[in-house]
Amino acid sequence: MTKEYKTITEISGPLIFVEKTEPVGYMELVEIRTGGEMKRGQVLDSSDDIVVIQVFEGTGGLSKDTAVSFTGDVIKMPLSPGIVGRVLSGSGKPRDGGPEIVPEVLRDIAGAAINPASRGKPRSFIQTGISTIDGTNTLVRGQKLPIFSGAGLPHNDLALQIARQAKALGEAESFAVIFCAMGITNEEAQHFLADFERTGALERAVVFLNLADDPAVERILTPRLGLTTAEYLAFDLDMHVLIIYTDMTNYCESLRQMGAAREEVPGRRGYPGYMYTDLACQYERAGIIKGKKGSITQFPILTMPGDDITHPIPDLSGYITEGQIIVSRELHRKGIYPPVDIRPSLSRLMNSGIGKGHTREDHRAVSDQLYAYYAEGNDLRGLAAIVGKEALSERDKLVLEFADKFEKRFVNQGRDEDRSIFDTLQIGWDLLADLPEAMLTRIDDKYIKAYHPKYAASAAKK
Amino acid sequence: MEVGKVKRVAGPLVQATGLKASMYDLVLVGEEGLMSEVIGISGNKYIIQVYEDTGGVRPGEPVKETGAPLVAQLGPGILTQIYDGIQRPLPMLAAASGDFISRGLFVDGIDHKKKWEFKPTAKKGDVLKPGQAFGEVQEQLLIKHKIMVPPKHKGGAIKEIYAGNFNVDETIAVLEDGSKLTMMHKWPVRQARPVTKKLAPTIPLRTGQRVVDGFFSLAKGGTAAIPGGFGTGKTVMQQTLSKWADVDIVIYVGCGERGNEMADVLHEFPELQDPKTGRPLMERSIVYANTSNMPVAAREASIYTGMTTAEYYRDMGYDCMMTADSTSRWAEAMREMGSRLEEMPGEEGYPAYLGARLADFYERAGRAEVLNGGQGSISVVGAVSPPGGDFTEPVTQNTLRMVKVFWALDSKLTQRRHFPSINWLDSYSLYDQILEPWFIENVSPDWNKNKRRAMNILQENAELEEIVMLVGSDALPEDQQITLEVARMIINFWLAQSAFHPVDTFCPYKKQFDLLAAILKYRDYAFEAVQRGISVAEINSVPSKDALAKVRLEAEYEPILAKILAQMDVEFKALK
Ligand SMILES: Nc1ncnc2c1ncn2[C@@H]1O[C@H](COP(=O)(O)OP(=O)(O)O)[C@@H](O)[C@H]1O
C-alpha cells in the first residue's frame, strides 16, 4: 500500500482536494480513513501536485487531517458465483449480514465497451405475459427497454410482473435477476424484496440497495456495480440476466450534484453536458456477444419529473435505449392496469424478435393495425368532445369505439395475469374484427384469411 | 521527436508539457501510448484529447510525438471494413483484445500484407499530375479501385511502372525525380481533399422511398438533414437509404449511437443485395462505428474520418453517399471537449464555432470534377437528434442553414405508426426545380404535375382538418369531403412505406408514379361523380378504392393496378 496523506486542502460538497507528491492515476480508488470508518473515493482530476476526489459515502465527518491513501488501481468489483442470492449495499458491501464476497475475479467497474463487431443480434422473443409489451412493444433478449413513469404510478408493479413472468418461449431456463435500487424508499425496496422472496426469485438474484437516506454520491457507483456483476454472470457464467434498476432519475440527480460541485459548465437544465455519454456507458452494457451463451437485458425505471418526456433524463435515455414503455397517468386514472400508453411507447428490437419462427407471421401487421386505430381513436376523442359523437361519420364512430375497447380489453389485465403471445394476438384480432374488413389496410390479405375470426371460425368448422 | 510529460488528467483531456507538436498533431499518451490529438497550445502547455479511456493515467507519464496529424490510410481494402472513429478495423481490435475494446492498440486502417493485383493504366514516359490515376486494382467484384497520385504529390514523368501483385507498401511506380509511388497514401482527416471544380447537382439520388423521391428528393452530391426526436425514424431511414440508394459507395457513420444498431448493419448488409448490381451491399459499404459508449474524442473524429474516405472514392469518380447518425452526438462531443477546455460557450453550451464546423463538414459534400478528370459526388445525409424533439435548438438550426433538403420527422406521425414519419407540410427540397427536367425525361412528363397536385391536396387537407376539428366532417361541402378522403389515401396508400416489408421497402420510380397517378385518377372520378350529384357515401364505398390500399405491397403490381383501374372505371360509370 502506498503512502498516506493528511493534506486535504479543501472540502466542498462531495469533493475533497488533496495535495500529494507521488503520481496518482485518473479514476483511481482512494481510501479515506476517519475515526474507525473507511470511506472510498475516486479521483476525478489528477495534476502534478493536487487531486480532486469524489467521496462516495459523503464527506460528513471529514476534516483537514483525515488520512487519505491512494490504492494505485481503479475501482474493481469482487466477483464469484457465490454472489448470486446476496443483498449488497449501493457500494457493494454486504447488507444481508453475510460475509464479504470472496473474489474469484476482480473487474473494473467502468466496464469496457463491447466491440460492435463482436455483438450478436438480439432476436429471441421474451414473453412477459403483458399484452402491451408482447403484442405491440415486444421485448427481446439483450435489449435495454426502460419504463418511463411518473411519481405515484404503478411502474414497480409492472417491473415486478415482468421479472416474474418473463420467459423465452420453449426454454425452461429462467433469468437471473439483478436489482439495483438508487435512492428509492425503504418501503419500495421492501416491496421488491418481498416479491422476490415470495416467488423464489431471490435465490437467483443479486440485490444492490442504495436507499433514499443513503449517500447520494454512492448512487453513481450502484449501476456500475450491478452491470459489472451482470457481465460476469452473463459472459463468464453463461446466464441470461435481467437487470432492473430504479430510479435512474435519482442517479442523474447525483450526476448533476457532482457537476455542480465541480463548477462545470452545465448543459440543459443544469445537468452535465456529458450526461448522454455517461448514461450510454450504463445502458450500452446490455446485449449479447457472438459465441457466448449468456445475455444482458435491461429494465431501467425512471420517473419523469413533472411527467415531462422532454425532460433531459427521459429524453437522453430515450435516445440511447432500445425503446421505452410509457406508463400513463391518464390510463391509471381510468383504472386501467398496467397503464401503458402504447402510442409513445416503442420497442426498437421488436422486428427481429417477432414473426414467423419467433411468434407468429401476422404479428407485425396486427400490431401496426392496432396502433393505427388506437392512435386515430384517441385523436377522435378530442373531436367528439367538441362536436359531439353524433357529428362523427360512421367510420369515425367505429374507430372511437375501437379505442375504448382496446384500452379495456387489450391494455387492461390482471396483476397476475400471464397472457401467452397467442392470447394477446387473439384479443387483437377480436378487436379488429369489429371493424369492416376493408378498414384493415395494414394487414396482408393472406393473414386476414388465416387469422381473422370470421375466417378462422369457418376454417375451424370445416 | 520530443517526449513530453503528462501534467494533468481529467476525463478525456490531458495537459502536457515538454512538446513541440503542432496543433492537431497526433501524440501518444502515457505508458500505454493512447492515441491522442493536440487540440490546444498555450505557452508551453499542450491540451490533448485522448481517443481512448484515460482511467489510470498518471501525471508524469510520457507523451510521445508522432510528427503528423490524424490521418486516414487510403488504398485498396477499405471497402467492407468496419472501423472505429479513428479508422481502426473493429474485427482487428477484437482479434487483439477480445469482445470488449481495450486500449493502447494500434492497428492499421488497411491490411499491409495483402497482395493486390495492380494493373497500370499509364506507361513509362507519361507525365502524371497530382491526383491522376495511373493504375487500378479490382477491389471488389464490381468495384475497381483507382490508384492515384496523392493530391499533394507534385507528380511527374513515369520512369518505371510495374504490373503484378503487390502489397500497399511496395513500390509500383517510380517517377523521373526518383519519387516512389505505392498503392496507399495518407491524408489528414480534417482537411478536405481538393477537386478541380465543384459542379451543380442535377441528377436525383434514387432512394426508393416515395416520400423522398416523390416529394422531397435529394440530388447526387446534395445534402439532407433528417432531424427528429428519439424513435421518430432517423436510423431506419439512414439504413434504408444506405441499402437502396443508387450510388456506388456508401459510407455509414454511426457516431455516438447504439451498438446493436451497428451490429444490425453488420448482420444485414452482407446478406442484402444491391438492387442495381445484385451484389451483397457490404461490398460497396464502409462502416464507422463509434458508439455512444466509446470515447467521445474518437466520436468527434469519426465524422472526418468517414468524410475523408468518401472523398477518396469520389476522387476515383464514384458517386458516394455518406450518412451520419447522428451529427448531434458529434456536436455534443465538441461541446464536451469545449467545456473541458473552459472555452467561452455559445448557445446552449455548444462552442461558438459549432456553425462553422457544421458548415465545413457539409461543404465537403457535392458533385465535382475530380483531379483525375471525370466526375464524382458525395451526398450527405445527416441525422439530427434535437433535445426534446425541439427543432429550434442550435444543432438543427445551424444544420438547416447548410443543407438543401429537410426531412422533418414528426412524432405525431410516429405515434400513429405512420412511417417514414416525414412531415409532408414542413419538409422541403431545394433541388426540386433543378431535378424536374430529369424526372420529365426519365420517368414521366407528368411526374412534377402529379407531385404538385398531391401536395396541394395535402395542403388543402390540413386546412380542412382545422375546420373539421370545430364542426365535424359531415358539415363540409361534398367536394371537400372527397378531398379529405383522397388526402387520406395519399397518406396511407402512398406516403406510408414500411422499411421492413420485403416488397415495399424499395419502390422504383415507375411504381411510385403509377401508384400516385391511380389515386389522382380516383380523385378525378370522384369529383366528376359529385358533380353528377352522387353522394359522398356512395363514392367512398366503391370497392376499387379499397383495392388501391395494398397495391404497393405487390412486386408485380402492374397487372393488378391495371385491373383495379379498369374496375374503377366500370364502378364509377355504374353510379347513378
Ligand atoms: N420506415 C419505417 N418503416 C417501418 N418502421 C419504421 C420506419 N422508420 C422507423 N420505424 C420504426 O420506428 C422505430 C424507431 O426508428 P429509429 O429509426 O430507430 O428512430 P430514431 O433513430 O429516430 O430514434 C424503429 O425501431 C421501427 O420500429
Ligand SMILES: [Mg+2]
Ligand atoms: Mg437512431
